[in-house]
Amino acid sequence: MKVMAQIAMVMNLDKCIGCHTCSVTCKQAWTNREGAEYMWFNNVETRPGVGYPRRWEDQDDWHGGWRRTASGRVVPRLGGRLSTLAKIFANPCLPGMDDYYEPWTYDYDKLLSAPAGQRAVPTARARSQITGRTMDTIEWGPNWDDDLGGSMETLDTDPVLHQMSLRVSKTIEDSFMFHLPRICEHCLNPTCVSVCPSGAMYKRAEDGIVLVDQDRCRGWRMCVSGCPYKKVYFNHETHKAEKCTLCYPRLEVGQPTVCSETCVGRLRYLGVVLYDADRVDWAVSRPDETALYAAQREILLDPHDPEVIGRAAANGVPHSWLVAAQESPVHRLIHDYELALPLHPEYRTLPMVWYIPPLSPVVDAVTASGGDGENHRVLLSALSQMRIPLEYLAGLFTAGDTAPVERSLRRLAAMRSYLRDVFMDAPGDEEIPAAVGMTGQDMEDMYRLLSIAKYDDRFVVPTTHSELPRGLARLEGCPIRGLDDDAFFPTARGKGRHPSIPLQVLR
Structure with missing residues (x-):
């Protein structure tokens, strides 16, 4: 057992309102310069939709992530070394400007410098930040699905709908949408690191953050193709690859990432998880894709286990990181409460940004149908007929297996039902948490973490220097x-x- 530490994040999609504050603050902090106009290290997508870049989940086109061969080996979808070298000067698996979008600004000076009293109303026309030419129409953007409000223009081309063979209602009263914030997954088995010809992509041993060595990068862009989440970008001014750094300068002094700090809905959690590096190959090579989520959870270790603590110390994990792992909200949401799920585990990269799936307004739906929305039996049985299909969420988070998604949603619904009685000064009905394999105390602890957790409870980030406690x-x-x-x-x-x-x- 080789115990290593990893900084991980959990996002509670039940609380995301799609305000894009995280995207804007990340943009201002990291990509507010020439050559990075189109880069959004953090973006918020509206689902169903095609995302950013367009149809990034369609690996038949982009060949990102890993695939399992008939012999049981796991190899990059992009190909081996010879295949990579053959495409090194002309890579057909790269998203183009049309798939991202042509970034633009507006001629605000025309408004500010317009003379007073002129007959024509001054306007600020859109102007390309790439070519400098005036743009008559805007055809695509990083949050286009959100701008369209989940319209039919992009709904039918959602890769997850095609993958799960789903047909969703297009009538306004039955349609659904939710928001999906995305950053680099800082995977345990990153494809971008494997396919980089120059070795510029690397994963830090001390905290698991995946970075780009700007001095070694030669701009081959294989990392852009290899990343199945398409979160590596190419700077056309510096001719270097760039990506989310998980705000490591902030983490090193015990502060959360910018997107976490400024999140209006307080839906992000940061913490340390311990994992067995010797079992990563075993986890990513499971023959059944639906078993990849369980395998990823299995290699995450219990930070309270004396054997794990001893092995971690022997492998150089600092004592302060062990304490942080024991108090990690991420570990509790993934392991203890089994609420958080990884994004597209079938890519076999073992992503370390996890999501709590959104719970549909099921109480109102039950009440509108004549049922008792307060009854936990009725409430839990109605989850399979939610507005947001379980199959769609399973296609995003569990490679098509609906059981983990339903368990997560049942626990969220049970928490609401149990705490409703508690807040009405009624004794908590222990039958409710027992129905989802939990206790009343578990429900109250889960509620405190998800709803009213303080700053230090949501962000348990150890400093780089163990003598400076968080x-x-x-x-x-x-x-x-x-x-x-x-x-x-x-x-x-x-x-x-x-x-x-x-x-x-x-x-």
């Missing part, structure tokens, strides 16, 4: 009085390791 920077230099050294460092005296302040002291 949260100490916010004390702004003011000493904590009334505590002696032994209270601060109860486990560090003479142990030969950096001190670690217990989080309860800081609280």
Whole structure:
């Protein structure tokens, strides 16, 4: 067992309102410069839809991710070394400008410098940021599905609908839509790293973040093709590949990513998970695609297990990271509550950005049909007939297996039903959590994490320097009085390791 640490993220889609604040703040922080006009390290897609770049999930066209051969080996869909070298000067598997969009701005100076009293109303026409020419019509954008409000123009070309052979209602009263924020998945088995001819793509051993060495990058763009999520971009000014860095300069000082910090819905959670690096090959080579989600969960380790703690320390995982893994909200949402699911595990990259699926307005639907929306038996039985089909969510998160999706949604619905009684000063009905394999205390703990968790509960990010515990920077230099050294460092005296302040002291 080789225990390694990975920074992971969970997004609660039940709380995403599609405001795009995360996208805008990420854009301002990382891609507000020449050559990066079309890059959106974070974008929010509306589902059903084709996403950004257009139809990024169609691996028959883009050949991203991994495939399992008849012999059981896992190889890049893009091909081996000879195939990569054959395409190195002319790669047919690259999205074009039409698939992304031609970025534009507006001639605001025409509005600001227009003389007063002129007869014609001044306008700010769209102008391409690539060519500088005036654009008469805007035909595509990074959030085009959202601009169209899930219209029929893009609905029929959604790759997930085709993959799951689904036909969804197009009438306004029966249609559905939800928002899907996306960033780089910082996978445990990243294809982009494997297919890079120059070795510029690499995965950091200390935290699992996938980065691009700008000095080594030669602009071959194989990483763009190899990434099945199409979250690697090519800067046409610097001729280098660029991607989401998971805001590692912020993480190194114990702060969350910009998209997490500014999220209006507070739907993002950051934390450390421990995994067995020796079993990554086993997990990605499962013959049945529907077993990949379970295999990915299986290689994630229990941070409270003494054997795991010992192996992690022997492999150089800092003590502060072990503490962070034990308090990680990500581990609780993935392992303890079994709510979070990976995005497209069938790509076999073991993505480390997980999602809690959205729960349809099922209470109103049950009530409108004449049922008792307060009865948990009626509520849980109605989940299979939700407005958002289970099959569609399964096509996104579990390679078509509806059982994990239904379990996650049943637990979310049971939490609402159980807490409704508690908030009405009625005793909690233990039959409700028991129906989904949980207890009443589990329901209350899950509610606190999903609904009213504080900043330090949602973002458990250890600092790079283990002698600077998480949260100490916010004390702004003011000493904590009334505590002696032994209270601060109860486990560090003479142990030969950096001190670690217990989080309860800081609280």
